[in-house]
Amino acid sequence: MTYRFGFLVFPNIQQLDLTGPYEVFASAQDSAVHLVWKDKNPVRSVTGISFTPDVDFDDSPQFDVLCIPGGGGVNALLGDEEVLEFIRSQAKGARFITSVCTGSLVLGAAGLLKGKRAATHWNAMDFLPHFGATPVHERVVKDGNLITAGGVTSGIDFGLSLLAELMGREEAEIVQLSLEYAPAPPFHSGTPQEASPDILDKAKGRIARSRQERERLVGQIA
Amino acid sequence: MTYRFGFLVFPNIQQLDLTGPYEVFASAQDSAVHLVWKDKNPVRSVTGISFTPDVDFDDSPQFDVLCIPGGGGVNALLGDEEVLEFIRSQAKGARFITSVCTGSLVLGAAGLLKGKRAATHWNAMDFLPHFGATPVHERVVKDGNLITAGGVTSGIDFGLSLLAELMGREEAEIVQLSLEYAPAPPFHSGTPQEASPDILDKAKGRIARSRQERERLVGQIA
Numbered sequence: 001m002t003y004r005f006g007f008l009v010f011p012n013i014q015q016l017d018l019t020g021p022y023e024v025f026a027s028a029q030d031s032a033v034h035l036v037w038k039d040k041n042p043v044r045s046v047t048g049i050s051f052t053p054d055v056d057f058d059d060s061p062q063f064d065v066l067c068i069p070g071g072g073g074v075n076a077l078l079g080d081e082e083v084l085e086f087i088r089s090q091a092k093g094a095r096f097i098t099s100v101c102t103g104s105l106v107l108g109a110a111g112l113l114k115g116k117r118a119a120t121h122w123n124a125m126d127f128l129p130h131f132g133a134t135p136v137h138e139r140v141v142k143d144g145n146l147i148t149a150g151g152v153t154s155g156i157d158f159g160l161s162l163l164a165e166l167m168g169r170e171e172a173e174i175v176q177l178s179l180e181y182a183p184a185p186p187f188h189s190g191t192p193q194e195a196s197p198d199i200l201d202k203a204k205g206r207i208a209r210s211r212q213e214r215e216r217l218v219g220q221i222a
Numbered sequence: 223m224t225y226r227f228g229f230l231v232f233p234n235i236q237q238l239d240l241t242g243p244y245e246v247f248a249s250a251q252d253s254a255v256h257l258v259w260k261d262k263n264p265v266r267s268v269t270g271i272s273f274t275p276d277v278d279f280d281d282s283p284q285f286d287v288l289c290i291p292g293g294g295g296v297n298a299l300l301g302d303e304e305v306l307e308f309i310r311s312q313a314k315g316a317r318f319i320t321s322v323c324t325g326s327l328v329l330g331a332a333g334l335l336k337g338k339r340a341a342t343h344w345n346a347m348d349f350l351p352h353f354g355a356t357p358v359h360e361r362v363v364k365d366g367n368l369i370t371a372g373g374v375t376s377g378i379d380f381g382l383s384l385l386a387e388l389m390g391r392e393e394a395e396i397v398q399l400s401l402e403y404a405p406a407p408p409f410h411s412g413t414p415q416e417a418s419p420d421i422l423d424k425a426k427g428r429i430a431r432s433r434q435e436r437e438r439l440v441g442q443i444a
Contacts, residue, residue, distance in 0.1 A: 014245075015241055015244070015245060016241060016242065016245040016401065019237055019238060019241035019242075019245075019271070020238065020241075020242075022237070022269070022271065023236075023237060023238040023241075023269060023374070026269035026270055027269060033269070033270060035271070042274070047244070047245055047248035047249060047255070048248055048255060049241070049244065049257070049273065050274055051271065052264070052272055101402075121402060122402060139404075139405075139406045140408070150402055151400075151401065151402025152245070152400075152401040152402050152403070153378065153401050153402055153403045153404075153405060154402060154406075156375065156405070156407075157405060157406050157407060157408060160407065160408050160409065161408045164408065164409070169409065170420075170421065170424075172408070172409060172411075173409050173411035173417060173418070173421045174411075174421055174424050174425050174428070176407065176409055176411040176412050176417075177411050177412060177413070177414070177417045177421055177422065177425040178373075178374075178425050178428065178429070179238065179373065179374040179375050179412075180323075180343060180344060180372055180373025180374050180375055180376060180412055180413065181374070181375045181407055181411075181412040182361075182375075182407070182412025182413045182416060183361075183375060183376075183378070183379065183405035183407065183412075184361045184376075184379050185378075185379060185382065185398065185403055185404070185405065186362070186379060186382050186383045186386065186394070187382065187386070187391065187394060187395050187398055189394075189395035189396075189398040189399050189403075190398050190399060190401075190402055190403040190404025190405075191399070191402065191404045192399070194404060195395060195398075195399045196395070198392075199392065199395045199396055199399055200399065202392075202396050203396045203399040203400050206396070206400065207400070
């Protein structure tokens with residue numbers, strides 16, 4: 001059997017939220033990975049790379065795994081009924097409904113986080129209760145068939161976990177070895193707990209405007 | 223000052239070799255990241271995502287950092303004089319000449335590894351001496367202004383190291399926090415040493431054909 005993975009792509013997506021787990025899934029045997037959006041025109045990510053959807057909402061197959069990446073562009077999706085309805089309709093038939101980074105807020109806006117444990121980027125954790133979810137500070141959080149990952153690079157850890165769940169641990173370990181995933185970060189600054197207060201302030205400062213807009217939008221929904 | 227990063231893109235590139243360090247560089251302040259190839263038509267990566275170059279060999283600026291990702295498509299570059307000449311010409315003016323995964327073999331074919339310490343994917347280490355390089359089993363290897371990374375995901379570690387070198391450690395730590403890079407692989411299978419012999423055999427089996435072709439090509443050059 002071939003497992004069908006579908007990643008939502010959208011303007012101002014955070015590309016590594018997508019490309020990390022995409023590479024994991026697409027490196028497995030018996031997988032087909034799709035990029036899906038409203039239409040098939042290229043969409044530009046936050047940092048510049050463009051992605052071309054290969055299916056649109058109308059011709060999309062039912063995915064076994066639906067994944068919503070995050071990024072600044074999430075803000076525009078929170079009130080986009082066409083997107084939320086597509087997600088709800090896929091969620092009915094998918095084996096796993098998943099997200100990376102702030103993609104979980106879109107799942108929340110679609111009503112899929114109610115009563116669930118969930119993760120998101122460290123700078124968005126406080127939004128989760130607005131959607132009825134319990135925030136969990138882990139890289140990969142599984143609650144039934146909902147799997148949500150933490151910020152950006154946690155998508156790789158999520159990808160391998162899900163692969164093991166779907167295809168067995170052996171397949172996940174083969175892919176991990178192929179991608180030489182034995183990370184060795186040169187610094188210890190990957191979480192608000194590890195980073196110095198000064199680094200934390202500066203990192204928050206850079207995304208303050210997007211966060212401010214997000215506060216307003218989430219407030220409107222809740 | 224704005225630092226200019228140039229990634230070579232090509233048919234059958236391994237996308238995460240590119241997208242990992244791209245996201246690191248592009249998330250920094252004062253950076254401009256370009257995708258460069260012979261022409262500006264989209265190129266398809268091994269696992270499916272297409273990338274559209276924004277500059278070609280003729281209109282490319284001089285990069286501060288030139289980076290060659292790896293992938294199955296590396297084989298076709300090893301004897302491609304147009305590509306090798308572009309790399310040599312950029313290398314003359316670049317502050318850093320870099321690679322991820324099997325991209326170092328292309329640097330080798332361009333004659334840029336002679337007498338240097340270098341890294342590559344674990345399954346390509348034995349090719350390095352053919353280009354006059356000393357293989358080093360580390361995620362990031364620096365020898366003068368040459369920086370070569372190990373397989374695929376080591377590109378993220380490489381990106382952060384280089385960012386610190388260019389812009390200072392503070393900038394690298396801010397980016398690391400933004401990308402929530404505190405990896406937690408669910409399994410211990412990321413290197414041939416960590417993986418079980420059975421997983422190693424299977425991972426090798428999947429890339430055996432590409433490796434066989436590569437042996438022939440490297441033999442012709444050496």
